[in-house]
Amino acid sequence: MTDASTEPNESDESRSKHFITQAIDADLAAGKASGVFTRFPPEPNGYLHIGHAKSICLNFGLANQYDGTCNLRFDDTNPSKEETEYVESIMDDVRWLGFQWDNLHYASDYFDQLYTWAEKLITEGHAYVCDLSSEETRTYRGSLTEPGKDSPYRKRSPEENLDLFRRMKAGEFADGARTLRAKIDMASPNINLRDPVMYRIMRAHHHRTGDKWCLYPMYDWAHGQSDSIEGITFSICTLEFENHRPLYDWYCKSLGIHHPRQIEFARLNLTYTVMSKRKLLQLVKENHVNGWDDPRMPTISGLRRRGYTPESIRNFCADIGVAKFNSTIDVVRLENAIREHLNAVAPRRMAVLDPIKLTITNWPEGQVEMMSATNNPEDPEAGSREIPFSGTLWIEKEDFQEEAPRKFFRLKKGGDVRLRAGYIIDCHDCVKDAEGNVTEILCTYDPETKSGEDKSGRKVKGTIHWVSAEHAVPITVRNYDRLFNVENPDVTDEGQSFLDHINPDSLSEITGLAEPALAESAIGDRVQFERLGYYVVDPDSEAADSIVFNRIVPLRDSWGKMVAKGKTQ
Ligand code: ATP
Numbered sequence: 001m002t003d004a005s006t007e008p009n010e011s012d013e014s015r016s017k018h019f020i021t022q023a024i025d026a027d028l029a030a031g032k033a034s035g036v037f038t039r040f041p042p043e044p045n046g047y048l049h050i051g052h053a054k055s056i057c058l059n060f061g062l063a064n065q066y067d068g069t070c071n072l073r074f075d076d077t078n079p080s081k082e083e084t085e086y087v088e089s090i091m092d093d094v095r096w097l098g099f100q101w102d103n104l105h106y107a108s109d110y111f112d113q114l115y116t117w118a119e120k121l122i123t124e125g126h127a128y129v130c131d132l133s134s135e136e137t138r139t140y141r142g143s144l145t146e147p148g149k150d151s152p153y154r155k156r157s158p159e160e161n162l163d164l165f166r167r168m169k170a171g172e173f174a175d176g177a178r179t180l181r182a183k184i185d186m187a188s189p190n191i192n193l194r195d196p197v198m199y200r201i202m203r204a205h206h207h208r209t210g211d212k213w214c215l216y217p218m219y220d221w222a223h224g225q226s227d228s229i230e231g232i233t234f235s236i237c238t239l240e241f242e243n244h245r246p247l248y249d250w251y252c253k254s255l256g257i258h259h260p261r262q263i264e265f266a267r268l269n270l271t272y273t274v275m276s277k278r279k280l281l282q283l284v285k286e287n288h289v290n291g292w293d294d295p296r297m298p299t300i301s302g303l304r305r306r307g308y309t310p311e312s313i314r315n316f317c318a319d320i321g322v323a324k325f326n327s328t329i330d331v332v333r334l335e336n337a338i339r340e341h342l343n344a345v346a347p348r349r350m351a352v353l354d355p356i357k358l359t360i361t362n363w364p365e366g367q368v369e370m371m372s373a374t375n376n377p378e379d380p381e382a383g384s385r386e387i388p389f390s391g392t393l394w395i396e397k398e399d400f401q402e403e404a405p406r407k408f409f410r411l412k413k414g415g416d417v418r419l420r421a422g423y424i425i426d427c428h429d430c431v432k433d434a435e436g437n438v439t440e441i442l443c444t445y446d447p448e449t450k451s452g453e454d455k456s457g458r459k460v461k462g463t464i465h466w467v468s469a470e471h472a473v474p475i476t477v478r479n480y481d482r483l484f485n486v487e488n489p490d491v492t493d494e495g496q497s498f499l500d501h502i503n504p505d506s507l508s509e510i511t512g513l514a515e516p517a518l519a520e521s522a523i524g525d526r527v528q529f530e531r532l533g534y535y536v537v538d539p540d541s542e543a544a545d546s547i548v549f550n551r552i553v554p555l556r557d558s559w560g561k562m563v564a565k566g567k568t569q
């Protein structure tokens with residue numbers, strides 16, 4: 001982790017009002033809930049993504065807002081897909097986002113209690129052992145338009161069921177040979193109520209319980225009961241669980257245990273990315289990206305490495321709010337959240353990423369002058385730094401045009417421009433190679449125009465950035481772009497997959513030249529390269545010859561528009 005995150009503050013989710021807070025307020029007022037006790041319940045089968053951040057901000061935010069508690073619970077009921085590596089990454093990510101759980105739990109800690117409750121339901125005639133194969137179970141279940149059919153094993157006596165269930169636990173039957181099912185209603189319009197499976201036989205090593213169990217509870221059977229055991233009052237989940245709610249309620253009522261209220265909200269979808277853990281895992285496993293924390297991934301660890309701050313992610317989550325209907329959020333809103341935060345806090349530095357040489361012909365030979373530049377115009381307390389200025393500089397190639405349109409406000413032959421924190425220069429000539437490419441720009445400087453001390457009264461239309469050739473430090477710059485080249489990579493033509501939408505140009509690595517202050521950068525430092533964008537020092541810098549900067553986002557807003565204008569006129 002590269003960050004010590006700050007506490008969530010007033011502007012976060014913690015102060016918001018929406019349909020969930022309305023439901024909570026109503027329940028508290030009616031005495032239906034004793035407080036706000038929530039949980040964030042990830043399955044440790046992958047790394048967390050920005051969608052999970054929304055759920056984290058919501059659950060922890062509500063607990064903060066109402067002075068309640070929020071647990072972190074690993075929903076580890078499916079041993080075949082779960083790993084300890086994921087458990088640890090999830091804890092890191094939640095903490096990095098700025099939240100601390102009140103209690104840490106694992107659904108697997110409740111396996112004994114769940115088993116005891118299953119025996120209770122069997123004894124009371126509410127559950128039975130079924131010998132249908134998974135295929136047959138599916139057929140018997142019916143469809144949205146047809147009712148299901150009763151399993152031939154539905155009428156087994158509680159005694160027989162109890163005996164079989166105990167023998168299932170003892171390992172007498174093969175994987176998949178039998179299931180335990182709740183006896184509800186095979187004709188229910190809600191398919192989830194058509195005798196849902198509670199337990200399956202599966203010999204798999206569990207990351208916590210080892211080989212103790214060959215029976216594992218299904219999600220629905222484990223989830224609500226885990227909430228109940230922990231005394232959760234509001235079980236907040238995403239909309240796809242809305243039609244599981246009757247089952248959630250049925251289990252709690254049938255067992256006569258504490259009954260949390262399930263409330264569903266719309267999951268977050270973002271443009272230009274995929275969010276399902278299965279797909280993210282595929283990107284990692286098939287090396288389409290360099291691991292879960294690849295800066296192009298929508299994972300929390302990817303966003304962190306990309307340079308996102310916890311604040312920006314929390315602000316984004318607060319900004320998009322909580323809704324009852326699914327929608328897709330434009331990734332620009334996430335990018336704007338980090339721009340807004342870094343605009344306020346990131347020091348400004350100069351770096352030239354596509355250099356061309358500029359010689360100041362009237363500069364005294366060998367002279368170096370220190371120029372003072374403010375670190376952040378948005379933050380007077382950020383102070384200033386000194387930058388060496390000399391007669392040979394690098395500027396961006398695209399900041400010079402030999403012959404430019406009238407509204408090109410950067411440097412052109414016969415034109416002038418201000419060098420940021422330096423002098424106004426006038427361009428009188430340029431040197432070209434045999435092919436006619438400009439290789440060097442020749443200018444004179446106006447000694448009366450030193451930035452901060454300029455009394456010349458000269459006005460110029462443009463300011464450009466530069467570095468002194470003699471003092472510049474080489475840096476490696478990874479310009480990251482969106483991982484997919486379509487808004488919704490999940491939508492594909494027949495025979496195609498989301499992988500066909502991968503943007504082949506999502507990473508370009510270049511060498512740039514930076515002002516010497518950047519030589520002191522530490523891993524995780526975030527800066528604004530003036531006029532270019534926001535960048536962060538990547539952990540790879542440790543082993544590399546030069547510091548590696550990841551582009552977080554381009555500035556795009558003000559300068560981006562000017563560039564576009566200059567180019568089109
Ligand atoms: P995926 O579908 O990506 O595999 P999941 O829902 O299976 O994710 P879990 O680990 O079960 O992932 O999720 C933990 C919590 O995070 C759940 O409460 C879930 O509803 C919530 N969550 C997951 N994805 C999103 C999302 N895109 N937006 C909001 N909440 C989400």
Ligand code: MG
Nearest residue numbers: 042043075219
């Ligand atoms: Mg899940």
